[in-house]
Amino acid sequence: MLSFLRRSYLNFSFMNPHYCCLSRNFSAALPPLLPVQLPSRMETHLWYVVPDEVKSAPLLSKYMELLPQYERDHVLGFRGDQLQKSALLARTLVRTTIARYQVDDHLDPRSLRFKRNIHGKPEVEWETKDGFCPPPLQFNISHTSSLVACGVTMNSLIGIDVEEKRRRTKNNILAFAKRYFTAHEVEHLNAIPDSELQQQEFIKLWTLKEAYVKALGKGFSSSPFNTFTIRASSGIAVETLDSPQNLTNNWQFALLELMGSHYVAICLERQETGGAGKALPIKLTARKTIPFVEDELVSGTNAVVTIGGSVTQF
Amino acid sequence: MAAASASSFIPLKPRPTPRVKLGAPQSFSFRRPALAPARLRISCVAKPETVEKVAKVVKKQLALPAETLVTGDSKFAALGADSLDTVEIVMGLEEEFDISVEEDSAQSIATVQDAADLIEELVRKKCA
Numbered sequence: 001m002l003s004f005l006r007r008s009y010l011n012f013s014f015m016n017p018h019y020c021c022l023s024r025n026f027s028a029a030l031p032p033l034l035p036v037q038l039p040s041r042m043e044t045h046l047w048y049v050v051p052d053e054v055k056s057a058p059l060l061s062k063y064m065e066l067l068p069q070y071e072r073d074h075v076l077g078f079r080g081d082q083l084q085k086s087a088l089l090a091r092t093l094v095r096t097t098i099a100r101y102q103v104d105d106h107l108d109p110r111s112l113r114f115k116r117n118i119h120g121k122p123e124v125e126w127e128t129k130d131g132f133c134p135p136p137l138q139f140n141i142s143h144t145s146s147l148v149a150c151g152v153t154m155n156s157l158i159g160i161d162v163e164e165k166r167r168r169t170k171n172n173i174l175a176f177a178k179r180y181f182t183a184h185e186v187e188h189l190n191a192i193p194d195s196e197l198q199q200q201e202f203i204k205l206w207t208l209k210e211a212y213v214k215a216l217g218k219g220f221s222s223s224p225f226n227t228f229t230i231r232a233s234s235g236i237a238v239e240t241l242d243s244p245q246n247l248t249n250n251w252q253f254a255l256l257e258l259m260g261s262h263y264v265a266i267c268l269e270r271q272e273t274g275g276a277g278k279a280l281p282i283k284l285t286a287r288k289t290i291p292f293v294e295d296e297l298v299s300g301t302n303a304v305v306t307i308g309g310s311v312t313q314f
Numbered sequence: 315m316a317a318a319s320a321s322s323f324i325p326l327k328p329r330p331t332p333r334v335k336l337g338a339p340q341s342f343s344f345r346r347p348a349l350a351p352a353r354l355r356i357s358c359v360a361k362p363e364t365v366e367k368v369a370k371v372v373k374k375q376l377a378l379p380a381e382t383l384v385t386g387d388s389k390f391a392a393l394g395a396d397s398l399d400t401v402e403i404v405m406g407l408e409e410e411f412d413i414s415v416e417e418d419s420a421q422s423i424a425t426v427q428d429a430a431d432l433i434e435e436l437v438r439k440k441c442a
Contacts, residue, residue: 077389078391079382079393079394083392083394145394167398169398169402170375170402171402171405171406176402176405179405180401180417206398210397219421221417221418221421221422224417226417
C-alpha cells in the first residue's frame with residue numbers, strides 16, 4: 001500500500017526523503033471523523049478550514065488520498081502552492097463534511113461521488129441501492145486563499161460566499177458598481193462617505209449577491225448581477241428588477257463576520273415562516289475544523305458575529 | 315501526528331501549459347483563415363497580439379509577476395482568479411479594447427483564449 005502511494009506521488013515534487021517515516025507514523029495515527037447529526041429542516045451548518053493553520057505535509061498528502069484521480073488532477077491544475085492547497089482543502093472539506101453525517105453506514109469520504117445539475121451546480125450523487133433513500137442534503141462551498149467554507153442544510157437550497165474583509169478591487173468601486181450592480185445599490189454605495197467603509201459595504205454586497213446566485217443554482221448568466229437588488233436596511237432581502245414591488249420572499253440571508261477577517265454570506269431557500277408570513281431566523285451552527293485533527297464549535301463565540309439578517313447561533 | 319511538519323505546503327509541480335497553435339480550430343470560436351486579410355484596419359487586431367494583451371490584463375488583475383507564463387490555454391481559475399477577479403478582468407478588457415461584453419458572454423470565459431476569441435469577435439463586429 002505504501003509503495004503504491006509513493007508511486008502515485010512521483011508526479012508531485014514531493015521527493016522529501018523523510019516522507020516514508022512521516023507517512024507511516026501518520027497513517028497509523030489518523031483518527032476517524034467525528035460524526036455529526038444531520039441538520040434539522042430549520043438548521044444550517046457552516047464548516048470552515050483556515051488554510052494557514054493546516055501546515056503538515058503528511059496531513060495534506062492524506063487529504064490528497066481522499067480524492068479520486070480527476071479531482072487530484074483538478075487540484076494540481078492550479079498554479080502555485082497556495083492555490084493548490086486551498087483547492088485541496090475545498091475538496092477535502094466537502095467530502096469529509098458530508099461523510100460525517102453518516103448518511104449511509106459506512107460512508108467514506110473517498111467513496112462520495114459528485115455530479116452537476118443541468119446548470120452546473122455540484123450535487124452529491126448518492127448510490128442507488130435497495131432500501132436506501134438519499135437524504136435531501138444540500139451543500140455549497142466557497143473559498144479564498146485564506147478561508148474554505150462549506151454550508152449544509154436539509155432540503156433548503158443554499159449558496160455561500162466568503163471573502164476577506166480587506167479585499168480591494170483593482171477598479172474604482174463606483175465605476176465597478178455602475179457597470180455591474182443595480183442603480184439602487186450604486187446609490188447605496190455612493191452615499192457612504194468613508195472610502196474604507198464603502199469598500200467593506202461593496203464586499204458585503206458582492207458576497208450576498210454571489211450567495212444568492214449560487215443558491216439559485218442556475219448559473220450566473222441566468223441572474224446577472226444587475227437584474228436583482230440586495231436591500232440590507234432592516235434585515236436583508238432580494239428584489240428582482242422584473243418585479244420591483246415584490247421583495248422576493250423565497251430567500252433569506254445571513255451575513256457573518258468570521259474571525260474578524262472575513263465576510264460570509266449565506267442565502268437559503270425559505271422553508272417555513274412564522275405567523276403572518278414573518279420569516280423565522282436562520283438557526284446556525286458553525287464549526288471550525290481541520291479534518292481528522294480537530295473540530296471546534298464556534299457559533300455563539302466572537303469568532304462568528306452576525307452582522308446582517310436574522311440569525312440564531314447555537 | 316507527525317512532529318516534523320513542513321512549514322509550507324507540499325511543493326506540487328504546476329502542470330505545464332501547452333502553447334496554443336496559431337490557427338488551430340477552437341470549438342468555441344469561428345474558424346479564421348490562416349493569413350490576415352490584405353485590408354487590415356488598425357482596430358482589428360491579430361490573434362497572438364490579442365492573447366498577449368489579455369494575458370497582460372490578467373497578470374495585472376491577479377498581480378502575477380511579469381515573467382509568469384500565461385498562454386491561450388491558461389485558465390483564469392487556475393491562475394487564481396475568483397469570480398470577482400474574473401469580472402474585474404472583463405472590465406479591464408472592455409477598457410483595453412473599447413468593447414462591451416454581455417454578462418452571459420463573460421460567464422462563458424474560462425481561458426485566456428476564450429477571452430481573446432470573444433474580444434476579436436466583438437472588435438470584428440465593430441470594424442465591420
